[in-house]
Amino acid sequence: MVITKNDVLKIVDKIVEVIKENKEYLTELDAAIGDADHGINLDRGFDAVKQKLTTLPETTDIGTILKTIGMTLVSTVGGASGPLYGTAFMRAGQVVQGKNELSEEDIVKIFEAALDGIKQRGKAEAGDKTMIDSIEPAYKALKDSLENNIALPEALNRAANAAKEGMEYTKNISARKGRASYLGERSIGHLDPGATSAYLMIKSFSDVVNLS
């Protein structure tokens, strides 16, 4: 199965929509252990993304689309999540530069590049209570599933489930990176907002592919 450029645009639309729906929820999560802006930040960024994509020529390839998304996020989101998600999308774009459809391998590469970008930029690891805690398990689940010849929709479904588990796990641990780290032990018991938004994006990806 391949993912077409049209699919990519649908996924992005879905992400824009889901982030908007969860704007308040993500902000509330951030209020508890951060500074109450995560949902607002991402919503502002994805609104700009939506706007920006309408200005791209019909012929734009998937790599360029992803890089444009990344650059738009970097220049409109701010905070920690702006450079992190921005870098993720830009790196993802780099590895599929010039392509108009994505193979299953490409999708694994995209996840890998995004994850590496986030880790480099944020100097964080799994277990630090960040977005990495949902992205890394999702990447692993996706890769494993595809290596075991599971079809892409189901592989993405497993990735989303893994992201969800990772997100929920952030509730049990204390933060060592980002604003929540100032809380130390007091951050335990709260979901990480970035892990939650990352899950929502991966879930959107899976949902669009599974529904089409």
Place this chain on the structure above:
Amino acid sequence: MVITKNDVLKIVDKIVEVIKENKEYLTELDAAIGDADHGINLDRGFDAVKQKLTTLPETTDIGTILKTIGMTLVSTVGGASGPLYGTAFMRAGQVVQGKNELSEEDIVKIFEAALDGIKQRGKAEAGDKTMIDSIEPAYKALKDSLENNIALPEALNRAANAAKEGMEYTKNISARKGRASYLGERSIGHLDPGATSAYLMIKSFSDVVNLS
């Protein structure tokens, strides 16, 4: 009947006590149409008076006691009521300078001097919604009663009743002097704090004389 120096001190004690009891009430009245400090101001002033009186020699005459009270109020109360009540007590002291007991005539003179002092200092008249609205009727009732040979305790009782009526009347009129005047018509429906404190003082005077 005469009022002894001891009676005067008892009356002052009673005023100190009644003002303290009504500190919050007077402040609330002032909150409604002024700046929420009348009870606090007077209580601070009469606390200082109580303190100050303990420092006066045994032999101090009534005139000096009243002037001392006035000066203490002027230098501790501030606001509008400080100079007004201060002037009232100072003027009252002047008209009984050197005396160790007060005749009924002296008492009328005290009221007259106090009222005149307030009017001069504040350039207000009865009907302006100020302390004058309780003091002027009290003065008139006292004078009338004594001229009609009514005994001092009852005359003071009538003065206190007249003060009360005057105070209650301030509820129906709009302020033309003091901070409440900024409210214009909006001051109607509220008791004037100064008219209320003046009534409380006159009532204290009457109560002490009637109980002894």
Place this chain on the structure above:
Amino acid sequence: MKKLINNPNDVVKEMIEGLLAAHPSYLRKLDNIDVIVRKDAPVEGKVGLVSGGGSGHEPAHAGYVGYGMLDAACPGAVFTSPTPDQIYEAIKAVDGGKGVLLIIKNYTGDVMNFEMAREMAQMEGIEVDEVIVNDDVAVENSTWTQGRRGIAGTVFVHKIAGAKAQEGASLQEVKRVAEKVIANVRSMGMALTPCTVPAAGKPSFTLAEDEMEIGIGIHGEPGTHREKIKPADEIVEHLMEKIINDLPYKENDEVAVMINGLGATPLMELYVANRKVAEILESKKIKVYKTYVGEFMTSLEMSGFSITLLKLDEELKTLLDAKADTPAFKQL
């Protein structure tokens, strides 16, 4: 009542101690009485300027004591005018031989206490004159009332009369410019939330979660009316209309603007308000010569603000621009 204080009765005393500890190079206190004077008072050959009022308006008035502004400030109890003996001592302490000008805000209590002090000082042969500031257009000016209140416009009187006095002008001249400022300054404010006098322990008034008070006084005195909260621009439009039409300020006038926070309003919001003020003035072709945005005459922790306009001529511009160096007002 959530306040960063100790005993409510000690608040003024402790504030003064903290103020003196913070600004020893600017200020000193007279012995045994609450009067804050310039470190170098009396300044020989300079008219002394004395102001004051209830506490709770910080940085007014002690924050304006220093080079090019006041010589003394008399802090009263919270929202209560100072007493005559404070003012009398202040007059004596700052008289540098050229007389003393009292800058009084138009409240019954302030006027009476300052005038009693003035009489006391005059009896000792000190030349004392006074001006009464009444810039608040929220209040009807009528011979039947106390007249208008003095609010944030007072700071312009301190600045400009202070500059004139610093030049070495006579008492008469200093009074003349002070009165020129008073004739040309107008203000009006509003509140989103009330304030609490520490000793009272509860708010002076209450406002519903969606209500505001228009025309509020700086002691929490009720204003002209209460209404539902509106967007900042509409609030500014209303206040500006009242202010501009009062003098009135006209096309080609030049003005100084003061956007004054009442205590709890973030600077961010004051700038949002100033944006609309500047827009309205531009649309009316009234030129903004200088703008001050910040907390100049507060009401404890009240949330709200006031707008002040001062119409300038060449003399007032020069004096407004003059150097000032006080704890709360510095101008290079």
Place this chain on the structure above:
Amino acid sequence: MKKLINNPNDVVKEMIEGLLAAHPSYLRKLDNIDVIVRKDAPVEGKVGLVSGGGSGHEPAHAGYVGYGMLDAACPGAVFTSPTPDQIYEAIKAVDGGKGVLLIIKNYTGDVMNFEMAREMAQMEGIEVDEVIVNDDVAVENSTWTQGRRGIAGTVFVHKIAGAKAQEGASLQEVKRVAEKVIANVRSMGMALTPCTVPAAGKPSFTLAEDEMEIGIGIHGEPGTHREKIKPADEIVEHLMEKIINDLPYKENDEVAVMINGLGATPLMELYVANRKVAEILESKKIKVYKTYVGEFMTSLEMSGFSITLLKLDEELKTLLDAKADTPAFKQL
């Protein structure tokens, strides 16, 4: 949410417009991007200083742009660090040929965005260096966390590095004094009430009527703990103990003190706090060289305050005393 604003989404844009309208002689904005620079930027032969952060900390950071302090400030969305393109444009606009120093508060987001911008500018051949301020002792400093937050102490970095740059010092020298300030500055704050991010519409946290949060961050991040409100003196004692023991500040040290209001705390209460700060320092024989009391690094309309101590040597004293002329920080 009671705020003097229009649409919550326009608050930063409108604040900037109001700021520019108020201070045209100090500030200008770059075209098409939210960067506030000195009117005369770039200043030839002077190291450019760039700072910034989320909006909502006014007067930080644009209020410190001007003679003797910053060359540019980048305001982000409320409580959200600015984006790399803002910072990159700021760097380009203030580079006067001697390089640019970025003054960054230690938050993950700020550090990442500033460093991305630095990389972009360096690729264009501009010499850019950075310092990271982390003065908040409420936060454990550990290699396992992001490290300490940057709060009000940042203003001392702006002042002192700004004075050094104004002297014409090299980038290396300016960075050296900035790092000296960072090594010697410590702060801690507390909140009585929360603040509300306009776009969020509700408070970032809640505190009961009798509760306070100790060690609060300037974005409303939770502090070290929550407890019942205490008298001001006890609160000050607790904060001072944490601050003094951290460096530690010792007998015969000389310090600058900053008592910083977080937005809604009246100046009166800040002075009450300063009284106790001065008393504690005196009892420990730590000498107060200079004290600043006011709002320097706020958190919207949060009620609360922070204390900052900066240990001084002769060099830092001279630079602290140097002339500064910016909208929010003036020193003659």
